Amino acid sequence: MAEEANPFESLQSQIDDAAAYLEVDDDVIERLKHPERVLETNLTVEMDDGSLERFKAFRSQFNGDRGPYKGGIRYHPQVSRDEVKALSGWMTYKTATADIPLGGGKGGIIIDPADYSESELERVTRAFAKELRPLIGEDRDVPAPDVNTGQREMNWIKDTYETLENTTEPGVITGKNLASGGSEGRVEATGRSTVIAAREAFDYLDKDLEGATVAVQGYGNAGWIAAKLIDEMGATVVAASDSSGAIYNPDGFDPVAAKDHKNETGSVIGFEGSEEELTNEDLLTLDVDLLIPAALENAIDADLAEDVEADVISEAANGPLTPGADEVLAEKDVFVIPDILANAGGVTVSYFEWVQNRQRFYWTEEKVNAELEELIVDAFDALVDTFETHDVDNARIAAYVVAIQRVADSFEEAGSWP
Numbered sequence: 001m002a003e004e005a006n007p008f009e010s011l012q013s014q015i016d017d018a019a020a021y022l023e024v025d026d027d028v029i030e031r032l033k034h035p036e037r038v039l040e041t042n043l044t045v046e047m048d049d050g051s052l053e054r055f056k057a058f059r060s061q062f063n064g065d066r067g068p069y070k071g072g073i074r075y076h077p078q079v080s081r082d083e084v085k086a087l088s089g090w091m092t093y094k095t096a097t098a099d100i101p102l103g104g105g106k107g108g109i110i111i112d113p114a115d116y117s118e119s120e121l122e123r124v125t126r127a128f129a130k131e132l133r134p135l136i137g138e139d140r141d142v143p144a145p146d147v148n149t150g151q152r153e154m155n156w157i158k159d160t161y162e163t164l165e166n167t168t169e170p171g172v173i174t175g176k177n178l179a180s181g182g183s184e185g186r187v188e189a190t191g192r193s194t195v196i197a198a199r200e201a202f203d204y205l206d207k208d209l210e211g212a213t214v215a216v217q218g219y220g221n222a223g224w225i226a227a228k229l230i231d232e233m234g235a236t237v238v239a240a241s242d243s244s245g246a247i248y249n250p251d252g253f254d255p256v257a258a259k260d261h262k263n264e265t266g267s268v269i270g271f272e273g274s275e276e277e278l279t280n281e282d283l284l285t286l287d288v289d290l291l292i293p294a295a296l297e298n299a300i301d302a303d304l305a306e307d308v309e310a311d312v313i314s315e316a317a318n319g320p321l322t323p324g325a326d327e328v329l330a331e332k333d334v335f336v337i338p339d340i341l342a343n344a345g346g347v348t349v350s351y352f353e354w355v356q357n358r359q360r361f362y363w364t365e366e367k368v369n370a371e372l373e374e375l376i377v378d379a380f381d382a383l384v385d386t387f388e389t390h391d392v393d394n395a396r397i398a399a400y401v402v403a404i405q406r407v408a409d410s411f412e413e414a415g416s417w418p
């Protein structure tokens with residue numbers, strides 16, 4: 001029977017796996033397995049035809065021991081309270097892995113944006129921003145983009161917040177466009193860290209990235225940029241997918257042309273550089289050197305993991321492997337670079353954006369990318385160091401050992417229980 005993974009339970013089991021290697025008090029570990037608070041709200045919004053529609057929305061503030069809560073806002077029909085809680089926990093351990101002074105949060109609205117006009121989406125977003133207003137702020141909680149949200153939504157949230165607060169506070173949200181106080185390099189940052197981490201893993205495993213074959217599941221912000229950058233590093237992108245299916249060419253294709261095709265038609269399907277169309281499942285089990293899951297949670301469960309043939313997986317998505325898949329892949333010696341490191345580029349450049357907003361002093365793209373490179377390489381080195389010294393089963397556990405220790409240290413150094 002296929003493994004049914006609740007993302008929040010997956011997060012908690014990842015924490016338990018790592019806690020076994022740590023000398024952190026059980027009560028502190030238990031605290032670090034739950035969000036500090038979760039907002040659940042209903043947005044009632046007027047549609048273009050004058051009718052009213054209700055949307056359930058959430059914001060989970062998981063942990064603020066190391067700094068303001070930080071994490072994206074997702075628009076998707078499958079958003080749920082448990083998914084948002086899990087994503088906010090993963091943010092907590094991601095900011096700790098990258099060693100940036102932020103906590104973890106996440107938000108989401110249960111909505112399929114494809115069903116709504118731009119003006120309806122603007123009203124939904126501004127309604128959510130009103131509900132978020134008492135919770136967010138540059139020193140409290142700083143949202144950002146995630147699945148199906150981007151600069152447009154971030155600009156609306158910033159504008160609503162600043163209007164209601166009668167202030168200018170661009171650091172209340174990141175992932176804005178440049179004219180609204182965004183950072184150079186933020187759009188590319190998630191894909192960039194995914195490939196920097198892959199490059200470091202290939203180096204660590206003594207594998208050649210030049211000519212290595214790559215499959216990318218999900219061709220949105222994270223996936224397509226990862227495809228473009230890994231191609232620039234000399235690897236060959238042979239497969240890509242989106243929610244309509246997958247394209248494949250064993251000789252490789254131009255990832256930018258595939259993206260242009262998706263922009264024009266709405267999907268990678270039908271791209272002229274493809275030799276064959278595959279199902280999404282076929283893509284995940286291709287015999288490639290590197291697999292980049294860049295869509296949603298639970299893409300690979302224990303059953304499917306048995307058929308995975310990639311040597312290295314770099315998780316651009318959050319939570320793409322179930323705990324059962326992790327076990328199977330560890331037994332098969334597949335090197336999995338966990339999401340909390342591989343996709344940490346997004347929040348790291350969000351951190352740079354927040355720093356620039358607060359200083360009102362903006363960096364060049366070269367500076368952003370150089371600082372990002374340094375933090376991701378340092379995080380990878382810390383992971384490898386723990387992977388080797390603690391004799392853990394997989395790289396995810398190593399990343400959590402490092403991250404949980406950092407969060408626990410902040411909590412314990414701040415004082416005692418209330």
Ligand SMILES: NC(=O)C1=CN([C@@H]2O[C@H](COP(=O)(O)OP(=O)(O)OC[C@H]3O[C@@H](n4cnc5c(N)ncnc54)[C@H](O)[C@@H]3O)[C@@H](O)[C@H]2O)C=CC1
Pocket residue numbers: 145146147148149190217218219220221222223241242243244280294295296297316317318319343344346347
């Ligand atoms: N945008 C960001 O800055 C960050 C995103 N992430 C994670 O990366 C993942 C993707 O996010 P974005 O690229 O921002 O979203 P996006 O909305 O730009 O793109 C998502 C892509 O996944 C595809 N997709 C959906 N279901 C699929 C399926 N079953 N099989 C194949 N493709 C499927 C969609 O068609 C779309 O191309 C998510 O897990 C997100 O949490 C992580 C860190 C930061």
Ligand SMILES: O=C(O)CCC(=O)C(=O)O
Pocket residue numbers: 070071072073091094142143144145146174175318343344346347348350
């Ligand atoms: O940029 C950010 O603050 C968070 C991005 C995000 O939601 C993620 O890393 O999953």
